[in-house]
Amino acid sequence: MPNIRELDPGASPLNFYGSELRRLRLAAQLTLDELGAKVYCTGSLIGQIETARKVPTREFTERIDTALGTDGTLMRVWELVMRSQLPGWFRPYAELEAKATHIYSFEAQVVPGLLQTPEYARATLGVMQQKRLVERVAARLERQRILDREEPPVFWAVIGEAALHQQIGGPKAMRGQLAHLLSFRDHDWVQIQVMPFTAGAHAGLPGSFKILRFEKDPDIVYDEAYGPGHMTANPQEVKGRSLRYDHLRAAALSVEDSAELIARVMEDRYAEQA
Structure with a gap:
């Protein structure tokens, strides 16, 4: 284990967290084991956390x-670490x-990150990279x-029907994910609509995107991409994306019919096996 005195608190939020934890522990005159006994670890x-080798929960x-x-x-400090x-x-x-x-999200193939279960998030984030997977899932x-x-x-999500059928993380994870979507059925601030296969060509074919609205600041559009996404407050782009989102909501199933489709797929495709 590296010498903890070599830890640079200014190097990263994780380093700062570790140095603060050590400072507070020593001020309380506790050894590592004594503090561990108090917090059940x-x-x-x-x-490991004091030396920034492990991310705290x-x-x-x-x-x-x-x-x-x-x-x-x-x-x-932990909030900075997660960020x-x-x-x-x-x-x-x-x-x-x-x-x-207000957050308006259109996802063509996956469940939006704000609605993902831990199992589903782990499967999506781990497709190409396993490094620091636990920490990246925790951050999401x-x-x-x-x-x-x-x-x-207010969070409004339009999700392509493909996201309900694409088996990410296995049947059990998918059943849990769809059940989680249904848990928002009576939520006042979260609305979920599904864009059915039967809709045919629709306004979301160019790709997934999000619109953020604020109390005083200009609206923001965020376009998804394989790497860094594109974010802009350009009024014309925001206006065009807002119109596109209005068309998506109009073409998608109602919130009630969407919940019925999610429940049907959950039972038909991911029924629990004996």
Whole structure:
């Protein structure tokens, strides 16, 4: 294990978290094992986090803050750590997404990230890269917490029917994912529509995209891509994408009919096997 004194707190949010954890632990005059006993983990795990070799979880951070009486110090740093786990090119979008009052999403082939289960997220994020998969999944799931806020954004999702049939993560993961979509059936702020195969040619054929709206700032359009997406506040592009989204919502199944289709696919295609 590297010498913890060599850790540069300014090198990254993860390094800063580790150095703060060590500072707080030493101020409390606790060894690694003693603190581990208080938060129900091993001293070795705490040592790995203090040396920035392992990314802490939200639950770990909450327990540490409570055990050390830090008044949420580490939780505030942890939010920066989670943001740093996102790809650099995606962070500006994620920061704007967290501030938006309305989020409109069209996904042609997959379930939107804000609605993914851990199993589904793990399968999608792990297709081409397994490195830091646990941390990247955690960062994606952390983005979803905006939907649990006291005043969440309005989130409207139009999803291509292909996303219901494409078996990502296996039958069990897909059944769990579709059940999760159905859990929003009576949600006041989340609306889900499915673009059925029978719709034929529709306004979303050029590709997936998102529109973010804010209380005071200009609207933002984010276009999906294989690598870095494209984000713009150009009024003409925003106007064109907004019109395209209106056509998508008009062509998709109603929220009620979409839920019925999701339930039908879940039972017909991903029924639990004896």
